Amino acid sequence: MVVDAADPGRLARWWAEVLDYRVIAEENGEVRIGSGPDTWPMLTFCPVADDRAGKNRLHLDLLPADQAAEIERLVDMGARHVDVGQRDASWTVLADPEGNVFCVLRPAG
Structure with missing residues (x-):
């Protein structure tokens, strides 16, 4: 990729x-x-060299053992929360330092 x-x-x-x-x-x-x-x-x-605008068409989904701890770690590293209309979804959408969105999923069960 x-x-x-x-x-x-x-x-x-x-x-x-x-x-x-x-x-x-x-x-x-x-x-x-x-x-x-x-x-x-x-x-x-x-x-x-060019800037892009809009949502990236491909993103990664991360599936950590502890969603809340992973979100805290990623935000401490420079990720930021992003609202893409997910409302009450079980996942959290973040953006990396250049604005590429990715999801942090909640483990099943």
């Missing part, structure tokens, strides 16, 4: 910490993260 970013290094490192990944490669301004060099999924962060 490829993520366009204004600052690929910064955003890649942020997501690496969120996902317990590490930086696998950095080349030509692109940064790849994953759990190991030959394991999937990996995320590649590529530089873009």
